[in-house]
Structure formats: structure tokens, C-alpha cells
């Protein structure tokens with residue numbers, strides 16, 4: 001297992017999947033992105049083209065390199081088109097049933113020594129791996145939002161993961177120019193285990209201390225050196241993703257700080273999901 005990675009598949013081209021595909025093509029890796037409809041695939045390609053275009057405008061990337069990167073991205077709606085991928089990164093909805101189905105199908109489609117990775121942020125990699133054959137080829141590769149800008153990738157070792165697969169995923173993340181860190185498959189892995197309760201505390205402080213989202217964001221930027229304030233960050237991550245991750249941590253560890261605050265649960269129910277829906281703590285165009 002764990003052959004050289006020349007071609008990568010990315011399943012699901014939402015915010016994270018599109019970002020991961022962008023990182024791969026910019027690192028010179030042939031990439032096949034799979035979405036459920038051609039329109040969703042094209043929308044992701046459009047977003048990637050936009051960010052590459054911005055980098056060209058700012059002089060951080062040559063037009064030639066930008067064009068070459070974009071040409072490395074192929075789109076498909078068929079999982080069968082991932083047959084010759086050496087690594088597939090799944091970045092679909094955070095739903096165990098969907099992921100089980102994908103990992104079952106992918107196991108049949110890809111070569112026997114291909115690696116299957118999941119970008120899950122809140123589900124158990126061990127549970128996801130249980131649907132794959134063999135489960136030893138499954139590893140967590142948890143990128144951070146926005147994937148093209150955030151250096152960290154958590155390389156998550158499930159109960160079943162072959163250590164050679166962990167090493168191959170780690171080496172590949174390095175090849176992408178990322179800063180990988182190995183960890184076990186525990187709720188929230190490393191960063192979310194710490195960050196999610198902290199963001200929940202920030203949201204609770206809004207009401208407790210009678211502070212506005214603008215002021216709590218300024219407080220954490222100017223008092224704690226955060227690159228962006230907690231409300232801006234929750235809007236970036238997405239209220240739905242944050243609530244799901246909070247609930248998963250709460251289910252797994254039962255620490256009250258992990259339970260999502262009522263305020264963001266209500267926002268999620270109202271469809272105020274942050275940047276992606278145009279409204280969260282802030283409004284976006």
C-alpha cells in the first residue's frame with residue numbers, strides 16, 4: 001500500500017473541497033474533482049479560477065502558472081472517473097451515511113493500493129473507515145478553512161490505519177507545501193478540540209457581557225492577537241459546520257462548553273449560516 005501519489009481525486013467541491021483541489025493543482029498535481037452535478041463542479045472551478053486570478057493580479061503567481069494549474073483540474077460527476085487516482089480526498093457533507101456510501105463505492109473503484117482520505121472535521125475517521133475495503137487504507141486529512149491559505153493539515157490515524165498510509169499522507173501534505181501534524185482519531189482531533197469550545201465561549205460572552213459582535217471581534221484581535229475575530233471566524237467556517245462540530249464534540253466528550261450556544265443554534269435554524277448564505281453575525285454581498 002501507499003504508492004507514489006501522482007493523481008488525486010477530490011470528492012465534493014464545496015468550500016473545503018474546492019480549496020483542497022486548488023492546493024493540489026497549484027502544487028503541480030493532476031486532480032479530478034467530483035461533484036454531483038456539472039453545475040456545482042463548474043461553480044467550484046469558477047471560484048478556483050477567481051482566486052488564481054487574484055493571485056496573478058497581485059503578482060504572486062504568473063499568468064502562465066495560473067493557467068497551467070487550472071488545466072490540471074478535471075471535473076466529473078462519476079466516481080468511476082477516479083479509478084486511476086493514487087489518493088482520493090473526500091470532502092462531502094458531514095453525514096456518516098453519505099460518507100459510508102462513498103467509501104464503499106470508492107473502495108471498489110480505485111486501485112488496491114490507493115489511499116482514501118477524509119477531510120471530516122467532526123466525524124470519527126475510524127467509523128468512516130469501517131465502510132472501506134480494506135479499512136487500513138483510510139486516513140484523515142483535515143484541512144483548515146480557507147484551505148489555500150491555512151498551512152495546517154491534521155493527519156488523523158484511525159484505529160485501522162496502516163502506519164505507511166499515515167506516513168504517505170503526511171509526506172503528501174508536505175509536498176503540497178502544508179504543515180502536517182499527526183494525531184489520533186479523537187473528537188475534534190487537535191485544533192477543533194480547542195477552538196470550538198473557545199468560539200462557543202466567545203459567543204456566550206456576547207450575551208453575558210453585553211458586547212456586540214464587532215466589539216468582541218475587535219477585543220480578540222487587539223487583545224489576543226487573533227488574525228480575525230471569533231464572530232468573523234464562525235461566519236467563515238459556517239454556522240452549520242460549527243454547530244455540527246460542536247454537537248459532535250459534546251456527544252463525544254460531554255463538556256458543557258462544547259455544546260453549541262442557543263444563539264448560534266437559532267441563527268442556524270433561521271438559515272443565517274455566515275458568509276455562504278450572505279448573513280451570519282454580519283451581512284455579506
Ligand code: 3HC
Nearest residue numbers: 019051054055121143144145146148149150227228237241
Ligand atoms: N481560497 C483561496 N484564496 C483565498 C481565499 C479562499 N477561500 N480567501 C481569500 N483568498 C485569497 C484572496 O485572493 C485574498 O486576496 P483578495 O481579498 O485581494 O482577493 C488573499 O487570499 C489574502 O486574503 P487576505 O488579505 O484577506 O488575507 P489575510 O492576511 O487577512 O488572512 C486569513 C486571511 C489567512 C484567512 C486570516 O484571516 C486567518 O488566518 N484567519 C483565521 C482562519 C482560521 O482560523 N481558520 C480555521 C477555521 S477552523 C477550521 O477550518 C476547521 C473546520 O473543521 C471547522
